[in-house]
Amino acid sequence: MTNAQSWDAGDLARRLAENAEAVCRHYLSAGRRHGNYWLVGDVRNTPGRSLYVRLHGPSEGRGAAGRWTDAGTGEFGDLLDVIRGSLGLTDFRDVADEARRFQALSYPESDRSRKWRQAIASRRPEATGTNTEAARRLWDASRPLSGIADVYLRSRDLTDRSGLAALRFHPDCYYRADADSPTETRSAMIAAVTDLEGRVTGVHRTWLAHDGRGKAPVEMPRRAMGDLLGHAVRFGAASDVLAAGEGIETVLSLHEVMPDLPLAACLSSAHLAAMAFPPTLRRLYVLRDDDPAGDHAVMTLQARTREAGIECLVLSPRLADFNDDLRYLGRGAMRAILHPQLAPQDVARFLHPVTH
Structure with missing residues (x-):
């Protein structure tokens, strides 16, 4: 492995570890979460409980998130090794490409959106x-x-x-x-x-x-x-404008004051970052969660939308999330919070007056 590959591997492994549970759910789907660990039979996704992946912890060192050990064989590794083993890959470049696809990281190709859709469609059935x-x-x-x-x-x-x-x-x-x-x-x-x-x-x-x-x-x-990657829980048919976030209750909170705005709940920060864009999309609103994983999802989507020629605007709540804003501050406050964050043309189009 070259020095460049070593740096790239470390960076990819750390990014994967920020969303270790989402990685495990996708590549080790035969397993189950138990407390702070994901348990499965082995790195090839065999049912069982011999291999355990730490879901939360520091980014490096002892107890780091994303590190795994197989108690039966003594093998250990990180989430890149999970991708390698579960998909039967042998070349580091293939492992790195798969990791980037999962995270929706930047690709050098100009037709990235097409390649992204093809990558999702080609997942092992x-x-x-x-x-x-x-x-x-x-x-x-x-x-x-x-x-x-x-x-x-x-x-x-x-x-x-x-x-x-x-x-x-x-x-x-x-x-x-x-x-x-x-x-x-x-x-x-x-x-x-x-x-x-x-x-x-x-x-x-x-x-x-x-x-x-x-x-x-x-x-x-x-x-x-x-199959969750690239997909979402959808409310309304997206055309040129869409708002996307992680949780169902979070996106439905916007529905209370903007019932005509199409919404997508992607269920996790990793899946939010990896969402597939409707072909007619021109403006994406991202509902920001106030945590490192949420910040990473926002940055990833900003890079992806920039390359795809889609305007990306971030909507930030006043409290922890938009459902807290709705419950504790009320619909009038929600409307006031959202108004200055929306594109001017979307205020008249989507932001309904509060009537209840």
């Missing part, structure tokens, strides 16, 4: 096909938004039900804390993850408390399954 089919079955078995899912949204001050076809309710959604735990059934809000053509590629589940006034008291009340 055997790695995600089973989960995608299971996700579609769950979506088909779910009911229209109702019951405690509706109560849950209202508890977050999300009351506008127009344009929420991407959300459904399942009264008996399976939940299991880890591979060794018994399976339970709990009520859940189900969100459809779709590609740009509207095909369901995955689902996001939010298990709910019995009365709907909050999430279920379990270790991981939110989980996604299926």
